[in-house]
Amino acid sequence: MITILDKTFVPFISRSNIESRIAEMAVQISKDYEGKSPLFIIVLNGAFLFASELLKNVSLPCQITFVRLASYQQTETTGQVRQIIGLEEQITGKDVVIVEDIVDTGLTMNQLLEQIQALQPASVEIATLLHKPEAIRKPVSMRYIGFEIENRFVVGYGLDYDGLGRNEDALYVLSE
Incomplete structure (x- = not known):
């Protein structure tokens, strides 16, 4: 168990299970983009550890950039997305893989997808560590999903x- 501020969290997914699944995802991405040089767009702040582990295991030449979006306040989504740091790279005609920590409501990802697709990339796929199907309010197609989890x-x-809590090396769920 860990305590963060006023909340208690219990172990959920171990570091070894996370790293094993990310390695599998990296192999699949490397196969899918063989002969290409994709641009990975990392969504900060949450996806930094996932992206680091994923990209260490991707066996392709690639580019990496970052965007920062926010839609959470404490433990709840606000339903509104604020873009804090934007995309500066030219992505027209490039294969893009968005790397996200978690897709739950789909609101953040849909807004980011609209912005990226307006820049006319050759393709756009999403790699997310976590997906909460029960929380979806705006559907989004994701090609690479680490773990589907309940809405916790x-x-x-x-x-x-x-x-x-970002620096914890495993995933913890809010204790009920």
Whole structure:
């Protein structure tokens, strides 16, 4: 168990299970983009640990850039997305893989997809560590999913509660 601020979290997915699944995802991405040089767009802050592990295992020449979006306040989504740091690279005609920590409502990802597709990339796919199918409010097609989880609040491995807990090396779920 860990305590972050006023909340208690219990172990959910171990570091070894996370790293094993990410390695499998990297192999699939490397096969799917063989002969290409994709641009990975990492969504900050939450996806930094996932992206680091994923890209260490991708066996392709690639480019990496970052965007920062926010839609959470404490343990709830606000339903509104604020773009904090934008995309500066030219992506027209490029194969793009968006790397996200978690897709739950789909609101953040749909807004990001609209912005990216307006720049006319050759293709766009999504790689997410976590997906909460029960929480979807705006459907989104994702090609690479690490784990489908129930609609519970998680921290660790890049995900936070009010800015804390990102540095935990495993995933923890809010204790009920």
